[in-house]
Amino acid sequence: MPKTLVTLHVNGATYEVAVKPQDTLALALRDGCGLTGTKIGCDMGTCGCCTVLVEGRPVLSCLTLALEAEDWQIETIEGLSGAERLHPVQEAFATCGGSQCGYCTPGFVMTSVALLRDNAAPSRDEIKAAIAGNLCRCTGYAKIVDAVEKAGSDMRSADAGATPPTTGEKDDAGIQGRRQTAAAGR
Amino acid sequence: MTGRRFRFVGKEVARPDGPDKAAGRAEYIHDTVRPGMLHGMIKFSEHAHARIVSVDTSRAERVPGVRAVVTGFNTPKLRMGFLRDNVVLKRDKVRQFRDEVAAVAATDADAAAEAVDLIRVEYEPLPGVFSPDEAMAEGAPLVHEVAPDGSPRTDNALPLTFHHDSGDLEAGMRAAKYVDEGVYSTPLIQQSCMGTAGCIAEFDSAGNLTMRAKTQIPFLAQRDFTRALAAMGLPGRNVRVIVPVLGGGFGTGLDTHCYEYVAILLAWRSGRPVRVLYDRHDEFAHLSPRQSSRTRVVQGCDGEGRLTFRRLDVVQDNGAYAAWGATYPSVMLLPATSLYKVPNVRFDARLVYTNNPYCQAMRGYGNPEVTWPIESSLDHLAEQAGIDPYDLRRINCNEAGELTPMGLKITTCGLDACLEATAERLDWGAKRGKGKAVRRGVGMASLVHVGGGGKIYRSDGSGIILKVDDFGTVYVSYGGVEMGQGLHAVLRQGVAEALGVRPENVVVNRTDTSTCPWDVGTHASRGAFMALNATILAADKLRARLFTWAERVFPEEVRANLKKLRRKDPAFAPPPFDLESACKAENFDLADGWLFLTSAPDEPWLRVEFGRLLRAIHFRDRGTMFVEEAFYEPDTDLPDWEKGYGNMSANYAYGTQGAEVEVDVETGQVRIVRMVAAHDVGRVLNPTALKGQIYGALAQGLGYALHEEIHTDGGRILNPNFTDYKIATAPDMDFPIELVFVETDEPSGPFGAKGVGEPGLVPTAPAIANAIYDAIGIRIRDLPITPEKIVEALRARDAGEA
Numbered sequence: 001m002p003k004t005l006v007t008l009h010v011n012g013a014t015y016e017v018a019v020k021p022q023d024t025l026a027l028a029l030r031d032g033c034g035l036t037g038t039k040i041g042c043d044m045g046t047c048g049c050c051t052v053l054v055e056g057r058p059v060l061s062c063l064t065l066a067l068e069a070e071d072w073q074i075e076t077i078e079g080l081s082g083a084e085r086l087h088p089v090q091e092a093f094a095t096c097g098g099s100q101c102g103y104c105t106p107g108f109v110m111t112s113v114a115l116l117r118d119n120a121a122p123s124r125d126e127i128k129a130a131i132a133g134n135l136c137r138c139t140g141y142a143k144i145v146d147a148v149e150k151a152g153s154d155m156r157s158a159d160a161g162a163t164p165p166t167t168g169e170k171d172d173a174g175i176q177g178r179r180q181t182a183a184a185g186r
Numbered sequence: 187m188t189g190r191r192f193r194f195v196g197k198e199v200a201r202p203d204g205p206d207k208a209a210g211r212a213e214y215i216h217d218t219v220r221p222g223m224l225h226g227m228i229k230f231s232e233h234a235h236a237r238i239v240s241v242d243t244s245r246a247e248r249v250p251g252v253r254a255v256v257t258g259f260n261t262p263k264l265r266m267g268f269l270r271d272n273v274v275l276k277r278d279k280v281r282q283f284r285d286e287v288a289a290v291a292a293t294d295a296d297a298a299a300e301a302v303d304l305i306r307v308e309y310e311p312l313p314g315v316f317s318p319d320e321a322m323a324e325g326a327p328l329v330h331e332v333a334p335d336g337s338p339r340t341d342n343a344l345p346l347t348f349h350h351d352s353g354d355l356e357a358g359m360r361a362a363k364y365v366d367e368g369v370y371s372t373p374l375i376q377q378s379c380m381g382t383a384g385c386i387a388e389f390d391s392a393g394n395l396t397m398r399a400k401t402q403i404p405f406l407a408q409r410d411f412t413r414a415l416a417a418m419g420l421p422g423r424n425v426r427v428i429v430p431v432l433g434g435g436f437g438t439g440l441d442t443h444c445y446e447y448v449a450i451l452l453a454w455r456s457g458r459p460v461r462v463l464y465d466r467h468d469e470f471a472h473l474s475p476r477q478s479s480r481t482r483v484v485q486g487c488d489g490e491g492r493l494t495f496r497r498l499d500v501v502q503d504n505g506a507y508a509a510w511g512a513t514y515p516s517v518m519l520l521p522a523t524s525l526y527k528v529p530n531v532r533f534d535a536r537l538v539y540t541n542n543p544y545c546q547a548m549r550g551y552g553n554p555e556v557t558w559p560i561e562s563s564l565d566h567l568a569e570q571a572g573i574d575p576y577d578l579r580r581i582n583c584n585e586a587g588e589l590t591p592m593g594l595k596i597t598t599c600g601l602d603a604c605l606e607a608t609a610e611r612l613d614w615g616a617k618r619g620k621g622k623a624v625r626r627g628v629g630m631a632s633l634v635h636v637g638g639g640g641k642i643y644r645s646d647g648s649g650i651i652l653k654v655d656d657f658g659t660v661y662v663s664y665g666g667v668e669m670g671q672g673l674h675a676v677l678r679q680g681v682a683e684a685l686g687v688r689p690e691n692v693v694v695n696r697t698d699t700s701t702c703p704w705d706v707g708t709h710a711s712r713g714a715f716m717a718l719n720a721t722i723l724a725a726d727k728l729r730a731r732l733f734t735w736a737e738r739v740f741p742e743e744v745r746a747n748l749k750k751l752r753r754k755d756p757a758f759a760p761p762p763f764d765l766e767s768a769c770k771a772e773n774f775d776l777a778d779g780w781l782f783l784t785s786a787p788d789e790p791w792l793r794v795e796f797g798r799l800l801r802a803i804h805f806r807d808r809g810t811m812f813v814e815e816a817f818y819e820p821d822t823d824l825p826d827w828e829k830g831y832g833n834m835s836a837n838y839a840y841g842t843q844g845a846e847v848e849v850d851v852e853t854g855q856v857r858i859v860r861m862v863a864a865h866d867v868g869r870v871l872n873p874t875a876l877k878g879q880i881y882g883a884l885a886q887g888l889g890y891a892l893h894e895e896i897h898t899d900g901g902r903i904l905n906p907n908f909t910d911y912k913i914a915t916a917p918d919m920d921f922p923i924e925l926v927f928v929e930t931d932e933p934s935g936p937f938g939a940k941g942v943g944e945p946g947l948v949p950t951a952p953a954i955a956n957a958i959y960d961a962i963g964i965r966i967r968d969l970p971i972t973p974e975k976i977v978e979a980l981r982a983r984d985a986g987e988a
Contacts, residue, residue, distance in 0.1 A: 001296070020296070036217035037210020039433075041380050041687065042466040046908035051382060086209055094204030097874035100882065101670025102207025103381035103433030109208060126661070128916040135908060137378050137434055138670045140881030141916040145857030 008033060011079025019066040025059075026050040028066035029076060035104050037077035041135070048134030051107040053077045058114040073088050076156050077106035080113065088158070089151040098147030100138035108134050112148045118157055124149065193777065194679040195937045197799035199689045201675040204432070210494065212431040215384040215400050219457035223386065224253055224291040226452045227298035228445060229305045230472060231280035231287055234541040234901030235314035235327065236278055239305065241288055245304040254456035255305075257288040262418050263658050266410065266442060269419040270343070272507040272544070273303055274414075274447040279312065281329050283902050284543050286444045290455030290469025291452040291460045303683035305751055314541035315342060316901055318480070318501045321538045324332045329506055329539040332534050344508055344537035348515035350523060350830025351532050352591035358495025358530030362486025364570040369481040370559035371968040374503075374897040377548050378913050381433010381467045387449035389458035392426040395453075399446060402439030403707035404429050404666050406643075408699045410442040414450060436545035436886075437668035438473060440709055441509045445472075470906030471929045474546035475896055477511055478503045483559040491573045491581040494528040498522050498556060500536045505544030514552030516642050517635075517710075519830050521557045521948075524590035524838070526564075526582035526635045531591045532828055543902045547709065549883065550944045553635055554890060554951060558969065561631035561952035566961060568832030573958065574618070576609050579632060580607040584840060586930075593823070594838060598940075600633060600928035601840035607864040607926040608844040611888045617846065618960060625851055626859065629956025631949035637673070637868065637932065637940030638836025639820045640710030647819035648716035649703025652681065652724045654812040656804055658759050660687055662694045664720070665705030666713050669684045671943055672875030673713045675731060680718035680870060680936060684725035686776030705814060711839065711941030714871060716818060723816035732799075732812065733771040736781060739802050740774070741765050743794040751791055758841070760791055820934065836934035839941055841865035842885070843949045845957040851980055853974030856958060857894060861950075865925075867930035868940030880925055880946040885914040887950025 003018040009074040017032030024043070029035045029052065038061060041049030045063040052061045082085035089112050092098065096107055099105040106130060115122055115130040122130065127148045128141070134142060206212045243255045258277035266272050276285050288305050290297035315321035316331065321342040333339050359365070386398040395415060401407045404427040413426045432439070445462045453460040464473060485496040502511055515535035522533040574731050583605065588596040609615070613889040617628045639646045651663040660681055668674045674694040682689040695701065706717070729798055744765060751758045768783050775784050779796040786792045825832025846859040863880050869878055893912045897904040905911045931938035951969055959965050964979045 005976075030364040033307055035210075036213075037215075038380070040216070040465075041689060042908055044466065044909070047466075048381065081209050086205060090205070090208035093208040095200050097201065097204075097672075097878045099201075099204055100878055101379070101381060101434040101673070102203065102212050103214060103379075105207050106210045110208075111575075120515045125920075129789060135380065135915065137380050137436070137912060137913060138882045138887070140883075140885035140914070140923075142881045142918045143878055145916070175575055 003178045004067060006066055006076060008069055009072065010035065010076060017066065023066045024062050025052070025064040025066050025069045026061035029061060035076050035078050039103055039106055041104065041115060047104070047108040048111065049104050051110040051134065053114055055109055056114065056117065058111050060153045077109055080109065087113065089116065089148070092147040092151035092154065096150055097143040098139065103132060104136045108136065108144055112151065115148070116152050116155060121149070122150055143169040192519065192937065194325065194683045194689055196873070198874055199547070199679045199872055201674060201875065202671055202694060203674055213431045214381050214433050214461060216381065218398060218430060220386055220388055223459040223461055224293060224452070224456055225298045226449050226460045226462040227293045228286050228304045228448055229288040229302045229307070231283055232307065233280055233309050233314040233432065234283055234313050235281050236309035237312060238276060238287065240308045241309055242306040243288060246290055246301035249292065249301040249304065250441040251293040251459060252290055252301045253293065254291040254452050255301070256448070256451045258525065264414050264417050264447050265334060266444065267507050268441070268446060268512050269508040269512050269984045271330060272444070274444050276720040282543055286448060288450045288785055289452055291456050301736060302753065307469050314901055315466070316540055316542055316898070318503050318540065320931045321540045324878065329541060335895035342539040344504055344512055344539060346512060346537055347828050348519070348535040348830060349533065350519055350592060353530030354547060355495055355497060355530045355532045355564055357760060359486060361488055361494040363489045364567055365484065366485035366563045366570060367568040368483040368559065368566070368967055369480060369482045369733050370562060372555050372558060373479060373969055374478045374898065375437040375548070375890060375894045376470055376896055376911060377438045379434030379436060379438055382466060383438065383443065383445065383473055384461065384463035385449050386461040387453035389453055393420050395450065396426045397427065397446065398428045398430055400432055400439060400671060401429060402435045402709055404697055404699050405665055405669065405704050406707055407442050411450065414447055416832055418454060418534055420457065427699045429667055432669035434666060435708070436549045437551065437709065439667070439669070440547040440707065442602055449813045450543060466908070467906050470911065471903050472873065474511070474544050476548035476693065477514060479555045481559045483563045484566060484920025485563055486573055487567055491571055491578050493526055493528040493582045495530045496522065497532045498548070500535040500556065502535060503540050503542055504537045505540060505542045507544040509544060509847065513547040513642055514555065516825065516827060517552040517640070518556040518938055520594070520634050520636065521553055521560055523592035524584065524594050525557065525560060525632060527584060527588070528582070528960055529591065536896065540959055542898055544901060550948050552635065554887070557631065557633050557761040558952050559927060561949060562955055562965070562967070565956045566627070576605065576614055576630065579605055581734065585649035593833050593969055595833050597934060598838050598868065598930035598932045599840055600930045601842070603928045604840060604842035604864035604902040604926070605632065606868055608862045609861045611924050611926070612844040613658070613893040614848060620891045625849045625961050626846065627957045627959065627961025628846045629953050629958070629960055631838065631952035631956060632842040633948035635839045635945045635948060636835035637839030638715055638934050639712040639822060641822045641834045643706050644824065645819060646706055646822060646964055647817055648705040648720045649815060649817040650717065650720035650724050651703055651815045652728055654800060656797065656801050658687065658691055658795070658800060660685060660692045662692060663702040664694065664717050665697060665702040666717055667697055667708040668707065671713060671879055672872060673708070673717060675875050676714045676871045677717050677721065680721045681725065684722045684935065685728060687779045691779060703817065711943035711945065713943065714939060715935060715941045718939070720816050722817040723818055726812045728812055728814040730775060731769070732776065733774040735803050736774050736799065737769050737771055737812070739799060740794060740829055742771050743799060743802055744792060747791045783855055803917060811881050815875070837868070837932045837940050839945050841868055841945050841949065843953040845953045847957040847961055848956060849958055849961045849976065851929050851962060854976035856971065860922045860924070860952070862924045862926065863946060864928065865942060865945055866928045866930050868935040868941050869929050869938035870927050871937065871939050876927065876942060877925060879942050883944065885919055885948055887947035888918065888954070889914050890947065890969060891951035891971060893955040893972065895970050
């Protein structure tokens with residue numbers, strides 16, 4: 001199958017990538033641009049791992065043809081952070097335990113960044129609705145919702161010039177005070 | 187250890203892998219490209235059961251870019267699997283739709299796919315068996331006509347016996363005033379790692395193999411691959427297994443897989459590195475799911491509610507071959523014999539070959555399959571006896587000091603506290619049994635699981651190496667696998683705690699069999715338990731050696747401190763202190779990266795920074811550096827499976843989960859109102875990682891209870907994708923979960939901790955099922971409890987009443 005050169009604008013840089021007509025944007029980003037932070041989890045639009053932002057909107061790059069993406073402004077997970085500093089959403093995923101095996105994390109982060117750009121202070125229900133199309137098998141989603149909440153609050157504090165709170169985590173686990181000692185002599 | 191104060195254990199210490207994962211920088215198997223790497227692809231069977239007549243690869247070989255084509259006819263016969271009943275590339279017949287018949291390696295994935303499509307296989311279809319009943323029927327077709335040793339087989343039973351008989355079952359049955367009996371089943375389900383399976387096989391010029399493998403058992407994989415090389419005519423070559431960042435494990439990495447051997451064959455044939463990567467369809471259709479099972483439970487209690495006997499008969503559909511998952515009954519024995527006190531127990535498990543997809547391990551390893559019938563049945567027993575189900579559980583509650591019928595030594599037991607906490611947080615007394623009108627109900631179920639390793643192999647040990655550089659950074663080489671659970675976070679904490687450094691100065695190396703000491707594998711909830719026990723041993727050795735050196739070096743460094751201080755302040759005079767006689771090894775401590783004397787911990791001039799001390803010890807005449815290793819083998823038994831007896835773990839983790847549900851009797855929809863998860867964790871090591879383990883497992887347990895099921899028809903998987911196979915989504919988890927961690931300070935546990943990786947999904951399904959029963963009086967005995975089943979059962983009941 002002959003390949004076509006396509007110009008992709010990703011994270012402010014321009015890439016010329018040779019793609020087949022059926023190649024997805026996810027594949028072009030990973031294999032063509034070397035941006036492997038975008039993950040392919042199902043390749044059929046069911047898991048959200050491959051979410052990137054196109055003109056600021058979350059898009060499933062596994063359901064998008066690379067040829068369509070010519071001249072679009074695309075943001076991937078690599079574009080969020082600088083060399084030393086993570087984006088507040090990335091920071092929150094890392095510190096809240098929103099990332100376990102981490103494979104789904106880039107997709108969740110991109111979806112959450114788009115949400116927080118639209119809605120700086122989403123409720124937990126709004127967060128859950130926004131990430132409904134992203135699957136995670138490790139976390140049970142609780143820590144992911146915590147992370148998005150914390151990121152939102154950190155970003156609002158930063159905008160207001162205030163110091164962000166050091167932790168947004170709720171103490172949702174009661175550690176039983178009773179400490180039982182081992183049965184001796186058995 | 188009670189009341190011991192910890193610097194880092196129990197505190198929030200961030201996962202070291204968190205930032206790179208959040209930044210998209212973590213390198214999974216999907217992201218690695220090796221020079222000259224080819225793409226391998228497999229031609230799978232088109233029949234559930236058929237004789238292979240011929241395989242024609244001639245057209246595939248002519249596809250541009252193809253560098254190797256392998257079949258069972260042009261490669262050595264490689265046997266694999268727990269019973270070595272699986273040959274990597276099939277020659278005689280296929281026994282399931284996912285059987286590997288041929289494979290191709292090509293310069294790009296499209297060429298490989300095209301070539302695979304062009305392989306023509308001629309089959310002679312055979313009748314198949316698609317359930318244990320069919321497989322065990324008189325005259326059923328044999329999945330395997332001969333055993334791996336060449337002896338003829340007469341039926342489809344696996345040659346594995348799991349039996350347990352303790353006390354006097356008949357006497358126990360006579361003593362029972364109330365008896366409940368039921369048959370419960372569990373479906374085929376998929377582990378559903380978000381990162382699909384894959385590997386890269388690569389040979390050097392001398393025929394040594396490097397495998398980058400998505401595995402939980404790097405060292406058993408090394409052994410398996412070494413055997414394969416010998417069969418390929420490459421005896422004595424080295425195998426190195428490197429574990430990339432894992433996109434989830436959940437048991438899928440407990441075996442080596444056909445696709446890995448295929449990659450090895452293709453790499454050897456082509457002389458190039460070969461990557462085989464599964465996509466989501468492959469992951470469902472060509473990787474091994476969790477076994478389906480059927481269990482008959484009978485148990486009884488006396489008039490006071492004391493259990494007098496329990497009998498379990500399990501039948502497990504193993505599919506076409508045996509993986510490690512065929513040993514599920516080894517773990518089923520735990521709840522069978524040791525979940526609540528029950529004196530007379532009989533357990534039998536029968537494992538059957540069928541032409542369904544062959545199955546493997548998944549989180550919980552047989553435990554959920556059997557806890558589900560036991561805990562469901564207990565509610566019915568309670569009902570018969572007129573006892574509150576919560577009270578029945580407390581009457582029979584396990585306790586520390588018990589020697590259970592299976593020979594488990596219960597060293598610590600938080601079950602009573604877990605039950606109590608669950609009842610309290612569910613508001614059990616007020617809510618239970620009140621549901622019928624509003625269709626709301628509450629239910630609970632408990633669990634017991636291995637908490638201190640699980641001995642099902644000759645060694646259940648783990649080694650560790652701590653290597654310290656000139657700057658006080660500690661590098662940890664550990665053979666276990668971080669697969670998302672947070673092992674590296676707790677290793678960081680554990681090393682910092684045990685050695686006396688800061689967590690940020692601990693670096694956990696990539697797991698690699700060439701640099702890490704042996705470990706049996708990351709399963710049985712053993713990762714943190716083993717890693718930190720080994721850490722403590724190694725750290726103690728390192729400290730002892732360091733403190734001996736400090737006897738000589740510390741006074742020199744203190745004199746240097748004083749010199750520096752006097753340079754700043756010529757008037758400085760230290761308080762009188764006999765440095766020489768204080769500097770004995772036993773008087774030193776290392777904490778937070780500073781060495782000091784325990785008699786004077788707060789004198790700034792009497793403290794030496796770890797890195798400086800290390801350099802002073804290194805760069806001197808006949809200096810030294812510090813690398814310490816330790817191997818920890820828990821004091822446990824490899825059980826006798828035919829007797830079902832042996833203390834297989836150093837401790838046992840108990841727990842209880844509770845659910846409040848609301849059932850819509852028109853649609854059959856179950857809404858979880860809230861859940862409580864109370865677990866005896868021994869000691870909380872890392873609160874965030876621990877909560878993640880429980881939340882995540884509970885979400886998997888919820889899927890098991892309500893919506894996860896692989897449907898098959900004639901051995902073919904009908905729903906190999908996330909559209910038709912539903913795992914829990916964020917909106918599905920839209921209910922509060924209260925976590926309660928009971929700290930029992932387990933003596934065998936590092937810092938008192940028990941294993942927690944699996945328990946979180948074990949009692950979830952029966953807890954929810956019991957709540958549904960409390961709400962609407964309907965008992966569904968086959969998972970998942972779908973709305974259809976509920977509506978059907980309600981209609982059947984209404985029809986019966988009318």
